[in-house]
Amino acid sequence: MNSEMMRTQIRALCQAPRPEGKEAFFRKVKAQGLLHRRPRTISQWEFAAGQFLYIEKWVWALSVLLLLLITAACRRSPGNEPFALTPFLAAGILAQTGRSFRWKMAEMEHAARFSLRSVLLARLFWVGVVNTAGLMLVVLLVRPCFSYSLIRVFLYMMVPYLTAAWLGSVYERKQRADHGWGSVLICLLSSAAFAAAPAFLAGLYEERLTVLWAALFITMAGGLPGSIRNWIARMEEPVWN
Amino acid sequence: MNLEEQYDRIYKYLFFHLHDRHAAEDLTQEAFLRFLGSRTYQDENRQLQYLYTIARNLCHQYYRDRTITYSLEEADAPEAEGFEQPLLDQLLLRNALQKLSPEEKELVLLRYVNEVPVPVISGLCQMSRFAVYRKLRRILQKVRIEMEAEQDEQ
Amino acid sequence: MELTADRISKQYKNKIAVDRLSFTLTEGVTGLLGSNGAGKTTLMRLLCGILVPTSGSVACGGMDVCTEEYRDILGYLPQEFGYYPEFTGRDFLLYMSAVKGLPRRDALRRTEELIELVGLKPVARKKVRTYSGGMKQRLGIAQALLNDPQVLIMDEPTAGLDPQERIRFRELIAGLGKNRIVLLSTHIVSDLEHIADQLMIMKEGRLVWQGKWHAGKEDLEAFYISKIQDER
Numbered sequence: 001m002n003s004e005m006m007r008t009q010i011r012a013l014c015q016a017p018r019p020e021g022k023e024a025f026f027r028k029v030k031a032q033g034l035l036h037r038r039p040r041t042i043s044q045w046e047f048a049a050g051q052f053l054y055i056e057k058w059v060w061a062l063s064v065l066l067l068l069l070i071t072a073a074c075r076r077s078p079g080n081e082p083f084a085l086t087p088f089l090a091a092g093i094l095a096q097t098g099r100s101f102r103w104k105m106a107e108m109e110h111a112a113r114f115s116l117r118s119v120l121l122a123r124l125f126w127v128g129v130v131n132t133a134g135l136m137l138v139v140l141l142v143r144p145c146f147s148y149s150l151i152r153v154f155l156y157m158m159v160p161y162l163t164a165a166w167l168g169s170v171y172e173r174k175q176r177a178d179h180g181w182g183s184v185l186i187c188l189l190s191s192a193a194f195a196a197a198p199a200f201l202a203g204l205y206e207e208r209l210t211v212l213w214a215a216l217f218i219t220m221a222g223g224l225p226g227s228i229r230n231w232i233a234r235m236e237e238p239v240w241n
Numbered sequence: 242m243n244l245e246e247q248y249d250r251i252y253k254y255l256f257f258h259l260h261d262r263h264a265a266e267d268l269t270q271e272a273f274l275r276f277l278g279s280r281t282y283q284d285e286n287r288q289l290q291y292l293y294t295i296a297r298n299l300c301h302q303y304y305r306d307r308t309i310t311y312s313l314e315e316a317d318a319p320e321a322e323g324f325e326q327p328l329l330d331q332l333l334l335r336n337a338l339q340k341l342s343p344e345e346k347e348l349v350l351l352r353y354v355n356e357v358p359v360p361v362i363s364g365l366c367q368m369s370r371f372a373v374y375r376k377l378r379r380i381l382q383k384v385r386i387e388m389e390a391e392q393d394e395q
Numbered sequence: 396m397e398l399t400a401d402r403i404s405k406q407y408k409n410k411i412a413v414d415r416l417s418f419t420l421t422e423g424v425t426g427l428l429g430s431n432g433a434g435k436t437t438l439m440r441l442l443c444g445i446l447v448p449t450s451g452s453v454a455c456g457g458m459d460v461c462t463e464e465y466r467d468i469l470g471y472l473p474q475e476f477g478y479y480p481e482f483t484g485r486d487f488l489l490y491m492s493a494v495k496g497l498p499r500r501d502a503l504r505r506t507e508e509l510i511e512l513v514g515l516k517p518v519a520r521k522k523v524r525t526y527s528g529g530m531k532q533r534l535g536i537a538q539a540l541l542n543d544p545q546v547l548i549m550d551e552p553t554a555g556l557d558p559q560e561r562i563r564f565r566e567l568i569a570g571l572g573k574n575r576i577v578l579l580s581t582h583i584v585s586d587l588e589h590i591a592d593q594l595m596i597m598k599e600g601r602l603v604w605q606g607k608w609h610a611g612k613e614d615l616e617a618f619y620i621s622k623i624q625d626e627r
Contacts, residue, residue: 006334007381012331022245025248026248041467047496054490099479108476110445111473113496114463114494279464
């Protein structure tokens with residue numbers, strides 16, 4: 001017997017008797033006008049789209065400013081220093097995580113239909129998407145200034161950015177109540193680390209180490225969703241007191 | 242969503258869990274009243290998932306209220322009613338289905354009997370779509386092996 | 396509809412905030428009395444699905460309190476709440492409508508209705524940070540009512556309200572309690588005197604008394620104090 005036949009057989013086998021009260025029930029429900037009175041709710045996507053408008057202006061301002069700064073720095077001196085600026089882009093994202101707690105909106109959001117986790121995910125999504133897309137655009141724009149291939153410029157830009165985002169998300173998961181200063185510190189430290197790294201690892205930006213960068217990129221890009229998921233899962237049991 | 246069609250399905254779902262026509266019909270109506278009284282989702286699948294969630298909760302409550310330990314073991318056992326003299330194949334199939342675990346029976350009931358879309362099952366049972374597909378494939382395989390084994394015995 | 400708590404406990408590292416409570420809330424107004432630190436807020440958070448109990452369960456009409464469906468019929472006013480700094484009163488309500496899943500048109504309509512109901516019409520388009528304590532509290536009450544909740548849980552709702560606002564609030568709650576589950580916590584006994592149908596008295600994480608309350612039969616204040624002291 002093949003699967004299709006088996007499915008048909010199962011369906012044929014499991015027959016329930018006819019529900020007797022169905023017509024009467026629907027007549028009653030219709031008479032009471034219950035059928036079409038249901039209020040609607042917005043879909044997950046409409047909700048997420050709506051949250052875009054509630055992201056603070058300074059987050060966008062910071063992103064634009066940083067992206068311009070990185071572009072300018074790359075044009076002026078196409079060395080490896082401008083790459084160390086990208087961790088600051090993560091600050092805007094990380095600021096979203098503590099926002100509800102900072103302004104004491106978390107409890108109310110938590111008890112509402114879409115809940116705190118949807119609020120946070122929607123905001124993280126928007127800032128993350130806009131920042132990443134912006135950075136990609138910058139990579140394309142500044143690529144002619146460098147002697148590196150496009151893929152290498154992309155990796156050098158993305159890895160510091162993702163490192164800060166990833167470390168920050170791990171940190172935020174552990175420490176929620178510190179008003180986001182820890183995340184800013186992490187961005188600073190990541191930036192400093194990447195700026196200072198060539199001094200210790202002389203060949204860091206050489207072509208033969210591209211594999212290392214790619215590996216780092218994959219680790220970070222792969223680890224980030226997991227880290228955020230863990231963090232969101234713990235949202236169910238926030239430390240209120 | 243065609244409510245009248247879903248009424249039959251929910252009724253069927255509850256019937257195989259409760260084995261009692263009247264209880265099944267009562268709970269079906271209760272589930273629909275609750276469903277109609279609540280805010281809807283725009284997404285059809287979410288609506289369906291919600292409807293099944295209510296039905297399943299009512300089912301749990303029904304068992305709890307009667308202080309019977311709820312067990313899906315009882316589910317999906319097509320008994321005498323509406324069940325005509327089976328062919329050998331059907332008998333084998335039926336025996337094989339009985340041997341499934343409660344979770345597997347629930348999946349068979351949802352997917353093959355009630356034809357609930359996989360995304361809805363995935364939400365309802367809180368597993369990924371991929372896991373639902375994999376489990377369903379395994380169940381069919383298990384049933385097939387069981388049927389063959391039985392056939393050999395006879 | 397019934398809201399049922401089944402042997403719920405909440406334990407923090409070295410303290411049991413809520414100790415094996417079981418009760419059922421039905422339609423009508425229930426007052427939760429207790430001194431500060433008796434575990435009222437923890438209990439309310441457990442009932443809203445914000446905190447997960449260490450043991451036991453809370454369910455309403457077959458839905459667990461951590462489900463989206465339950466949150467859809469829930470209105471909650473936390474004891475302490477804030478607002479995003481750029482919000483006006485109206486923005487605040489529209490924002491909460493969105494998080495509660497109301498479509499834009501319903502959100503606008505409910506927001507206007509509730510602004511009217513809690514008497515914030517003249518200041519609706521002013522920034523929340525310019526509001527007085529009572530105005531902010533009324534905004535919080537309005538927020539809880541946006542989705543027309545079947546279960547309304549309010550933690551110290553009268554805090555910060557002036558005497559006149561208190562009277563209005565009492566009238567509002569008495570009306571709402573007719574066909575909903577309403578739970579109010581307070582440590583001010585007189586707030587509940589005429590509106591509570593049921594009472595729960597909490598002390599050190601346990602319920603020391605629960606039952607029907609008939610207004611006028613006895614002095615609530617004296618009754619409360621006697622119950623709290625009995626326990627000693």
